[in-house]
Amino acid sequence: xxxxxxxxxxxxxxxxxxxxxxxxxxxxxxxxxxxxxxxxxxxxxxxxxxxxxxxxxxxxxxxxxxxxxxxxxxxxxxxxxxxxxxxxxxxxxxxxxxxxxxxxxxxxxxxxxxxxxxxxxxxxxxxxxxxxxxxxxxxxxxxxxxxxxxxxxxxxxxxxxxxxxxxxxxxxxxxxxxxxxxxxxxxxxxxxxxxxxxxxxxxxxxxxxxxxxxxxxxxxxxxxxxxxxxxxxxxxxxxxxxxxxxxxxxxxxxxxxxxxxxxxxxxxxxxxxxxxxxxxxxxxxxxxxxxxxxxxxxxxxxxxxxxxxxxxxxxxxxxxxxxxxxxxxxxxxxxxxxxxxxxxxxxxxxxxxxxxxxxxxxxxxx
Amino acid sequence: xxxxxxxxxxxxxxxxxxxxxxxxxxxxxxxxxxxxxxxxxxxxxxxxxxxxxxxxxxxxxxxxxxxxxxxxxxxxxxxxxxxxxxxxxxxxxxxxxxxxxxxxxxxxxxxxxxxxxxxxxxxxxxxxxxxxxxxxxxxxxxxxxxxxxxxxxxxxxxxxxxxxxxxxxxxxxxxxxxxxxxxxxxxxxxxxxxxxxxxxxxxxxxxxxxxxxxxxxxxxxxxxxxxxxxxxxxxxxxxxxxxxxxxxxxxxxxxxxxxxxxxxxxxxxxxxxxxxxxxxxxxxxxxxxxxxxxxxxxxxxxxxxxxxxxxxxxxxxxxxxxxxxxxxxxxxxxxxxxxxxxxxxxxxxxxxxxxxxxxxxxxxxx
Ligand SMILES: CC(C)[C@H](C(=O)O)[C@@H](O)C(=O)O
Ligand SMILES: CC(C)[C@H](C(=O)O)[C@@H](O)C(=O)O
Numbered sequence: 001x002x003x004x005x006x007x008x009x010x011x012x013x014x015x016x017x018x019x020x021x022x023x024x025x026x027x028x029x030x031x032x033x034x035x036x037x038x039x040x041x042x043x044x045x046x047x048x049x050x051x052x053x054x055x056x057x058x059x060x061x062x063x064x065x066x067x068x069x070x071x072x073x074x075x076x077x078x079x080x081x082x083x084x085x086x087x088x089x090x091x092x093x094x095x096x097x098x099x100x101x102x103x104x105x106x107x108x109x110x111x112x113x114x115x116x117x118x119x120x121x122x123x124x125x126x127x128x129x130x131x132x133x134x135x136x137x138x139x140x141x142x143x144x145x146x147x148x149x150x151x152x153x154x155x156x157x158x159x160x161x162x163x164x165x166x167x168x169x170x171x172x173x174x175x176x177x178x179x180x181x182x183x184x185x186x187x188x189x190x191x192x193x194x195x196x197x198x199x200x201x202x203x204x205x206x207x208x209x210x211x212x213x214x215x216x217x218x219x220x221x222x223x224x225x226x227x228x229x230x231x232x233x234x235x236x237x238x239x240x241x242x243x244x245x246x247x248x249x250x251x252x253x254x255x256x257x258x259x260x261x262x263x264x265x266x267x268x269x270x271x272x273x274x275x276x277x278x279x280x281x282x283x284x285x286x287x288x289x290x291x292x293x294x295x296x297x298x299x300x301x302x303x304x305x306x307x308x309x310x311x312x313x314x315x316x317x318x319x320x321x322x323x324x325x326x327x328x329x330x331x332x333x334x335x336x337x338x339x340x341x342x343x344x345x346x347x348x349x350x351x352x353x354x355x356x357x358x359x360x361x362x363x364x365x366x
Numbered sequence: 367x368x369x370x371x372x373x374x375x376x377x378x379x380x381x382x383x384x385x386x387x388x389x390x391x392x393x394x395x396x397x398x399x400x401x402x403x404x405x406x407x408x409x410x411x412x413x414x415x416x417x418x419x420x421x422x423x424x425x426x427x428x429x430x431x432x433x434x435x436x437x438x439x440x441x442x443x444x445x446x447x448x449x450x451x452x453x454x455x456x457x458x459x460x461x462x463x464x465x466x467x468x469x470x471x472x473x474x475x476x477x478x479x480x481x482x483x484x485x486x487x488x489x490x491x492x493x494x495x496x497x498x499x500x501x502x503x504x505x506x507x508x509x510x511x512x513x514x515x516x517x518x519x520x521x522x523x524x525x526x527x528x529x530x531x532x533x534x535x536x537x538x539x540x541x542x543x544x545x546x547x548x549x550x551x552x553x554x555x556x557x558x559x560x561x562x563x564x565x566x567x568x569x570x571x572x573x574x575x576x577x578x579x580x581x582x583x584x585x586x587x588x589x590x591x592x593x594x595x596x597x598x599x600x601x602x603x604x605x606x607x608x609x610x611x612x613x614x615x616x617x618x619x620x621x622x623x624x625x626x627x628x629x630x631x632x633x634x635x636x637x638x639x640x641x642x643x644x645x646x647x648x649x650x651x652x653x654x655x656x657x658x659x660x661x662x663x664x665x666x667x668x669x670x671x672x673x674x675x676x677x678x679x680x681x682x683x684x685x686x687x688x689x690x691x692x693x694x695x696x697x698x699x700x701x702x703x704x705x706x707x708x709x710x711x712x713x714x715x716x717x718x719x720x721x722x723x724x725x726x727x728x729x730x731x732x
Contacts (some may be wrong), residue, residue, distance in 0.1 A: 087570025157568035232626035259406025260598035
């Protein structure tokens with residue numbers, strides 16, 4: 001894979017199509033500007049629209065082909081009007097997380113200059129944290145593969161929350177490595193285990209394994225918080241946190257909450273990383289009401305693309321990918337700082353294409 | 367019960383003792399000022415300290431006695447240093463919720479004048495919402511009775527999330543009645559079902575039952591939100607919400623989050639109401655580090671006491687209890703407005719006793 005990386009591209013539904021296009025254009029521009037590395041995209045059809053049309057949520061052999069690529073890029077999946085008989089939405093990406101063991105859901109949250117701020121305290125300008133959401137088990141164990149829930153007539157439904165040692169060890173190890181890596185870039189190097197160990201044996205188990213792994217990383221500051229207290233601390237003093245590691249459902253809630261503090265889902269980049277491959281996608285939904293209107297904010301997708309380039313550098317050993325990723329991040333950072341990136345989502349005048357063009361112009365310069 | 371209400375009083379651990387004392391004093395002063403109704407308190411020992419000393423988390427026949435009273439008042443329970451072998455904390459109150467079917471966890475959140483505000487937007491001064499947290503099943507089904515989780519060696523732990531039609535019908539019905547009642551007091555009269563129906567069949571079931579009950583309340587505006595989007599909306603536009611009804615674990619997280627927007631847990635009152643009885647307690651923890659130092663903010667307990675008086679009025683048909691409750695709320699409101707209530711928790715100079723005395727002085731006047 002040294003020079004050419006193969007990317008499985010699932011545009012999906014709604015604005016997934018719009019923002020995937022933007023992310024591809026930016027990633028292409030970044031590797032072209034950098035030179036010495038190439039991306040090859042392989043389109044795979046999947047999603048709620050595909051399900052409506054064909055009865056399948058992904059094209060034949062689509063999963064195998066996605067798994068065979070170096071990485072998977074996804075726009076967004078789901079349409080509220082297209083559902084399974086049990087009321088849930090079409091979510092082949094949950095099955096991809098399960099099938100490829102994409103346990104490490106990495107969701108960075110930072111205050112970009114000139115992006116909206118919700119908190120009154122000026123320290124909110126210093127928000128720079130990562131929520132590491134376990135992405136294959138926890139409460140989503142039930143939903144990872146459609147049909148695992150226990151439906152008892154019209155009287156009762158049960159789901160299973162599952163915490164395994166195998167996945168939890170890898171997750172916490174990932175968390176400590178991430179915190180260490182961020183310390184090298186000037187962050188505190190702190191990992192907070194977010195659980196509900198006071199109430200659930202599964203969560204006490206999650207915390208026990210955290211302690212075991214922590215012993216191997218004496219240079220990283222390890223701490224705990226209960227998930228309810230963490231929700232409160234995220235509105236009271238989010239600037240005190242660096243990396244936090246948590247169960248799947250908790251991470252889903254906390255990452256939207258944290259994203260909301262600094263501009264909303266339009267900046268919510270996401271990587272889901274396993275032992276063999278990684279899936280990169282904005283954490284936002286498919287917003288079918290604004291699809292195809294050049295209104296969606298493409299930045300979450302563009303920044304997810306940068307995370308993918310970083311991942312490809314690690315995987316291939318080709319540092320050009322990492323430099324291309326840094327170009328993208330710098331372009332977004334500088335664009336915000338110069339007030340040259342003004343997405344409609346934040347009340348600005350720039351649609352999907354204008355934001356994308358501005359990022360591309362800047363990374364070619366940088 | 368017309369004139370005399372019998373209250374089971376569990377002071378519990380840590381500052382639970384401090385704030386329960388404050389709540390009792392205020393409730394007594396309120397019924398005395400009102401006249402025509404009387405409270406009789408029956409002390410029951412329970413909690414982590416009691417467990418450490420006796421090996422039991424509640425005194426013999428304590429549960430039966432609690433259930434036989436007209437209502438239960440609880441300070442706070444739990445000590446981080448006292449745990450079960452599986453790592454969880456001592457939580458007899460979870461068993462009380464289960465045993466007495468206290469499905470309706472009512473957690474009001476409002477912006478009091480001069481209390482801390484976290485959000486920059488001035489509309490945050492208008493926050494006035496209630497989180498209705500189902501409190502007997504959902505993910506807590508596993509934890510309601512200690513020992514229900516499935517522990518598989520040192521390799522895996524599983525919990526069960528359970529949604530039943532019987533409880534969910536009652537819960538949503540409670541929610542619609544609450545929204546209607548609030549509309550009569552000038553609020554919008556809006557009920558939002560907060561779930562994760564896109565992913566979990568149990569949550570789609572929860573929403574389906576919501577729709578069924580909604581049909582009986584055409585005068586209440588019914589809406590939906592996914593729990594992750596709700597966490598985001600709570601930081602972006604909490605003033606748009608009135609009552610929201612949700613699963614147990616979701617409600618635990620969202621109520622701390624919402625409480626954090628308007629001053630933190632020191633104002634987080636809570637009622638847990640079933641068909642036969644109700645339990646009233648501040649939603650905060652036992653904070654053993656500051657116990658007995660006259661530093662705890664007693665307002666969450668005092669306001670939980672007011673919710674208890676309101677409940678007693680409904681239960682007994684004696685309106686004096688409701689007027690006593692209104693006195694307490696008005697005293698807190700006016701005290702804040704006059705900047706005469708300045709709890710240490712908010713950087714003020716008033717300890718537990720001073721805040722309590724101020725509330726009592728005001729309700730005797732009113
Ligand atoms: C759409 C949904 C399946 C998904 C999830 O809950 O994982 C989304 O909320 C996310 O955060 O990626
Ligand atoms: C202490 C704990 C058992 C409790 C809960 O999770 O219910 C608390 O967080 C609450 O919100 O009342």
